[in-house]
Structures are given as structure tokens and as C-alpha cells.
Amino acid sequence: MHRPRWLLLLLLLLTLVGVPAPGGAGEEAVGTGGPLADEEANGPGSPPADEVLEEGDILVLHRHNFDRALRAHPYLLVEFYAPGCGHCQALAPEFSKAAALLKNVSSELRLAKVDGVVEKELSEEFAVGSFPALKLFKLGNRSDPVDYSGRREAGAIVRWLLRKAGPSTTLLEDEATAARFIDSQDPVIVVVGFFSDLQSDNAAVVTTIAEDAVDFSFGLTDRPELFQKYGVSRDTVVLFKKFDEGRVDFPVDGDLDLEEFSQFLLSHSLELVMEYNSQTSSKIFEAKVLNHMLLFVNQTLDSHRALRPAFYEAAAPFRGQVLFVVLDVAGDNNHVLQYFGMNATAVPTLRFINVETTRKYMPQPGPVTASSVTAFCQDVLGGKIKHYLKSQEIPPDWDQRPVKVLVGKNFEQVAFDETKNVFVKFSRPQMPRGVPTARRWPRSGRSWRASTRRMRASSSPSSTPPPMSSKPFLSLASRLSSISLPGRGERWWSIKVPGTWRPFPNSWTAVASCQLRSPSPRKWGLTARTGAKMNCEEPLPSGPPERVLAFPSGGDPL
Structure with missing residues (x-):
């Protein structure tokens, strides 16, 4: 077909400037993701999207190169x-050390990292x-990674990976x-299973435990001469x-x-x-022994070091039930002394603690x-x-005012x-939100003074057991709730007051007479003397500078 002269000139011009002609062969390459498109998308000279780059000896992964890394490395942490x-x-730094160690061991074992904030899709998957x-992907299996829950130290990470990859x-x-x-000197514990079969x-079972117990070396034997050498007459595991x-x-x-x-x-x-220090603390707290007996000593004194043999002697019958720990007050352990409310002049002394309940005990x-x-x-x-x-010491005039002052030593008694219903306000001194409450609290305390079955008290949070939260709220004690009070059968309900104390227009006098509409431990309707009504639900979302607890005398809701 004859084309006009002007059209031929236009096609020639388009060819010279590099624009594909309509219907020409170059049209298929536009947006098809070919080499030229990749370079334009990633920038001149940039690598392909699925290329795996490294930082040090650690692979840097994202959603585009994740599968490629799994295919290339059979064991990828x-x-x-x-x-x-x-x-x-x-x-x-520990992860980098582990990566360097593994690089010299095997190319099949590699470490990688993913920015979980940027790569939200991978984090969710x-x-x-x-x-x-930390998750281990084995043999390219993307659907069933193994979680790493061991110590976050280079040696522990390497031993765990080697144990997972090999026998x-x-x-x-x-x-x-x-x-x-x-x-062998490393590790210090060796486990040998002597089995006839x-x-x-x-x-x-021994093999299964060995896969995760990387702090031990595990061996197996069925040889009669080894049974005889180590004095084993039947199937036995020897540590x-x-x-x-x-x-x-x-x-x-x-x-x-x-x-x-x-x-x-x-x-x-x-x-x-155990000796408590920065190196052993994690091992002590990771042990599944909840009861700890602590001996506080000053290791610079001969008389204190002489107490250790007696402590060892007492420890043997309680193995597995109580963990015995020696703590040197001459070391960097002031934080432990503060936790127990002690000072270095009190040693030598003993303390017993249950790390689950955090209850502490002292001897006579x-x-x-x-x-x-x-x-x-x-x-x-x-x-x-x-x-x-x-506890602080009990103030001499703690009960001389309408609002009683509580510390740890008189908390449970009051x-x-x-015989009384008791409201207790927990507050931190000099907290801004506590100022209006501090003014209203004595006023409502005076309004209660005529009643012999009601009492109002104030307490410092450091001397009492209940947890704190960040907004004012009420707690009504009852046997029906789900949080146990230490040392008693009664329990308390926690009720969050939305916003400020405005739901009770008559300030704290109204709070004193609020009543539970529903016995449900999950939801209540509260009615104050003024007729204001509010609904409150648990659980509480977060923590206040002050709170109020109500402890009813008979266990029934107020």
C-alpha cells in the first residue's frame, strides 16, 4: 500500500529518536520486565530484585529474594x-559473631536478617x-520454620544450628x-545413654532431647565393654x-x-x-526452679566465706525444689539489695523468694x-x-485523721x-493527677467518719502489693473476682473510671455509696448517690499514678 510522503518522513524521524513505531517489534518490550526494564526500575547498574546481598556475613533478605535464599541454603536461620x-x-554483635563462625564451618549453614517493620508481609506470614x-528454615521449607528460643549468644546459636543440621x-x-x-572440656556436661538396643x-527419647539441649553433649552406646567399664548393668542414662x-x-x-x-x-x-553475677543471672532465672534461697555475704571477709560449706550442706536435700544462690554484696549487686529492701550492713543474712509470686521471706x-x-x-x-x-515505718499519727495512712506494716491489718468496708487510694507523691484527688479524699473521708463499717485510707504504692496503672480507677473487693489478694480468701474487682472523676458530680462522697447493679464479674452498671450511671468493663488496658481499692467486710459487693 502506498503511504503518503509525510508519513514516511514521520516514521523516519521517530526511528532516529529511538521511539518504537506503532505496531513494531519493539512494543512488546515495554513494561514486560526485561533486562532494560529491570535496570530502569532499580536504577542504572543496580542488581536484580531477587539478588541476595550481604552485610558482613549475614544475608539481607526481603520479599523478593526470600525464596532464592531458601533454595540456596539448606539451613537458614x-x-x-x-x-x-x-x-x-x-x-x-552476637549474631554477627555466630555468622562469622558458621562461615568457616559449612556453606549450608547461614544466618540472615529481615527488617520486620519494612517487610510486614513476611512478618505476618x-x-x-x-x-x-529467630526462625530456622530447613531444606527450603517455607511453611514450617523452627523457632529458636535459646540463649542469644554466638556460641549457643552456633551449637543449636549444628545440632539441627547434623546428628x-x-x-x-x-x-x-x-x-x-x-x-572433653567443652561443654562441662556430657550425657551418655547406655542402651542394649x-x-x-x-x-x-534421648535423641529427641539432644536436638534442643545444646548445652550438653549427648552420646549413645550399646557396647558391653563400655557398660562394664563405667559400671552400668542395665539401661541407664549417665550424666x-x-x-x-x-x-x-x-x-x-x-x-x-x-x-x-x-x-x-x-x-x-x-x-x-550458684554464684549470682551478670554472667549467671540469666541461667538462674531461666531455670524452672521457682523457689530461690539466697545467702547474702561479703566475699572480702573470711568469716563470710566460711559460711559457704554450711550453705552447701543444707542445699543437697532441696535439689530440684529450691535453687540455692550466693550473692556477694561487695560486687555489682546493689540493685538486688534494693529489691529486697536491704543494705550491705545487714549481711550475712538469708532471704527466700518465690520468683513466680515474688513473695519474699526472712528468717529470725x-x-x-x-x-x-x-x-x-x-x-x-x-x-x-x-x-x-x-515497708516504710508506721507514722505515729497514721490514724489521727479521717484518712488513715497505710504502709506495708499495717496494710493488711487495716x-x-x-468489720469495715475500706477504700484505699494508692498514689505516687507529686503526680499531677493526684492533686485534685488529694483535696477531695479527706473531705469524703470526713463524710464517712460517722459510719463504723466504713473507713477511708491512703497508701504509698511502694509499700503495698497491688499493681499500679496510669489512669484513676476503682477496685471493689469481692470473693467473686479473678485476682487473689495475698494471704486472704477475698478478691477484688478492678473497675476503670473513664476520663476523670466527673461521673461522680458530688466528688468522693458519691463514690462511697456506689453500688453494683450486676453480679457479673465481667461487666457492671454503677449508680452513685447523685443518680449518675456508668458501665465499666475489665480487663484494664494499662497502668495509673493512683487507684482506689474497696475491701468489703463480708465479701459482698458494696
Whole structure:
């Protein structure tokens, strides 16, 4: 077909400036993601979108290169982090050390990181709830990563990965191999399973535990000569350690119980008496032993160091039930002394604490001997000693005004008086929100003085057990609620007052006469004397500078 001369000139001009002609071969390349499109999208000279870059020895991953990294590395431990996270920043140097160590071990084991804030899709896909989160992806499997929950130290991370990638146990076939394995200095605990049948279920239990218990070395043997050499006559798991008694046997009668065996390893992997310091604190608190007996001493004094043998002697019968700890007040442990309300001049002394309830116990004054430590421990476990509260001294005029002053030493006596309904205001001194309340509280206290069954009190939060929150709210004590008061059968309900105290126009006098409309422990309607009505729900969202608790005499709602 004959084309006009002007059209031919136009096509020639378009060709010269590089614009594809309509319907030409170049039209398919526009927006198709070819090499030219990739370069234009990522910038001149930039790598392809799925290329895996490194920072140090750590792979940097995002949604475009994640699958490529999984295919390239059979065992990939990925850290999901947030740039502003303090825990992530603390982990960073240990993670880098672990990556450098692994680079010299195997190309199959690599560490990677993902910015979990930027890569929200990946964080959601792998159910990352907090940072940092470490997940192991094995053999390219994207759907079932394994969470890492061990210590955030380079050595622990490397041992855990090696254990996951390789055999978790070592087969001991002769005396020389067994001797080298048991006498090795790292780690300090070696576990050997002596089984007549290595294919048994009991041997499989040891193998399963070995995959995660990276602080131990695990071996297995079925050789009769090794049974004889180590004095084993039947199926037994033997724990060899380089402290305390040196060896502990766990005979296997019938089926090896996974939970019982795990508890055995836990209780005997800890030293009978632990020394508290910055290196051991995490191990102490990670132990599943909730009761701790503490001996506070000054290690610079010979008389204090001489107490340790008696403490060791008392500890043995309580292994697995109570963790015995020595704390040196001459070290960097002032924060512990403050927590117990002590000072360094009070040592040597003992304290007992349950780390789950945080209840603390102190013995009667006297010398620290094996018998006194044993008796103190038995009395606490037997419920014969009452826990104590950190407390200020009782003010001389604490009960001379309409509002009584409570501290830890008189809190239970007054707040739990079964002949009175008691409202207690918890406040922090010099808090701005506490000023209006401080003015109204004595006024409403005077209005209650005529009643013999009602009392109003004020208390400092540092001397009393209930938790604080950030907005004013009421708590009504009752046996029907879900939070137990220490040392009593009664309980309290927490009720949040929205905004300020305005729902009660007659200030605190109205609060005194509010009543529960519904017995439901989840939702109430409150009616004050003025007729104002409000609905309150639990649980409370967060923490106040002051609060009010109501302790009813008979346990019934006010």
C-alpha cells in the first residue's frame, strides 16, 4: 500500500529518536520486565530484585529474594528485627559473631536478617509477634520454620544450628572414643545413654532431647565393654559433669518419660549452689526452679566465706525444689539489695523468694548454719513463715485523721479489717493527677467518719502489693473476682473510671455509696448517690499514678 510522503518522513524521524513505531517489534518490550526494564526500575547498574546481598556475613533478605535464599541454603536461620528495638541491637554483635563462625564451618549453614517493620508481609506470614524473632528454615521449607528460643549468644546459636543440621548424638563404639568424649572440656556436661538396643523408643527419647539441649553433649552406646567399664548393668542414662558430685545416674525402668528425664537434666545441670553475677543471672532465672534461697555475704571477709560449706550442706536435700544462690554484696549487686529492701550492713543474712509470686521471706535473727538454713527452708515450704512486704515505718499519727495512712506494716491489718468496708487510694507523691484527688479524699473521708463499717485510707504504692496503672480507677473487693489478694480468701474487682472523676458530680462522697447493679464479674452498671450511671468493663488496658481499692467486710459487693 502506498503511504503518503509525510508519513514516511514521520516514521523516519521517530526511528532516529529511538521511539518504537506503532505496531513494531519493539512494543512488546515495554513494561514486560526485561533486562532494560529491570535496570530502569532499580536504577542504572543496580542488581536484580531477587539478588541476595550481604552485610558482613549475614544475608539481607526481603520479599523478593526470600525464596532464592531458601533454595540456596539448606539451613537458614533468619532474624526478624526492628531497627529501633533495644533487644535487637543487643543481639546484633552476637549474631554477627555466630555468622562469622558458621562461615568457616559449612556453606549450608547461614544466618540472615529481615527488617520486620519494612517487610510486614513476611512478618505476618511467619507470625512474628515480637522482635527479635529467630526462625530456622530447613531444606527450603517455607511453611514450617523452627523457632529458636535459646540463649542469644554466638556460641549457643552456633551449637543449636549444628545440632539441627547434623546428628544430635555421637555413637560411642570403643573405650578410647568414649574416654575422649566424656573427658572433653567443652561443654562441662556430657550425657551418655547406655542402651542394649539403640533402635528402642528410649534411645529415641534421648535423641529427641539432644536436638534442643545444646548445652550438653549427648552420646549413645550399646557396647558391653563400655557398660562394664563405667559400671552400668542395665539401661541407664549417665550424666557426667565437671562440678559437684561429678556423675549422676538415671536408671531406665520401662519407658523413659520425656518430662521426667528433662527435669532430671535440668536439676542436675545447675550447680548445687550458684554464684549470682551478670554472667549467671540469666541461667538462674531461666531455670524452672521457682523457689530461690539466697545467702547474702561479703566475699572480702573470711568469716563470710566460711559460711559457704554450711550453705552447701543444707542445699543437697532441696535439689530440684529450691535453687540455692550466693550473692556477694561487695560486687555489682546493689540493685538486688534494693529489691529486697536491704543494705550491705545487714549481711550475712538469708532471704527466700518465690520468683513466680515474688513473695519474699526472712528468717529470725541468728547465725547461719546448715541446720538453721534447713529449718528456714522447710518452714517456708511448709507455710509456717509469713511473707514480708517492703515497708516504710508506721507514722505515729497514721490514724489521727479521717484518712488513715497505710504502709506495708499495717496494710493488711487495716485494709482487710473484716468489720469495715475500706477504700484505699494508692498514689505516687507529686503526680499531677493526684492533686485534685488529694483535696477531695479527706473531705469524703470526713463524710464517712460517722459510719463504723466504713473507713477511708491512703497508701504509698511502694509499700503495698497491688499493681499500679496510669489512669484513676476503682477496685471493689469481692470473693467473686479473678485476682487473689495475698494471704486472704477475698478478691477484688478492678473497675476503670473513664476520663476523670466527673461521673461522680458530688466528688468522693458519691463514690462511697456506689453500688453494683450486676453480679457479673465481667461487666457492671454503677449508680452513685447523685443518680449518675456508668458501665465499666475489665480487663484494664494499662497502668495509673493512683487507684482506689474497696475491701468489703463480708465479701459482698458494696
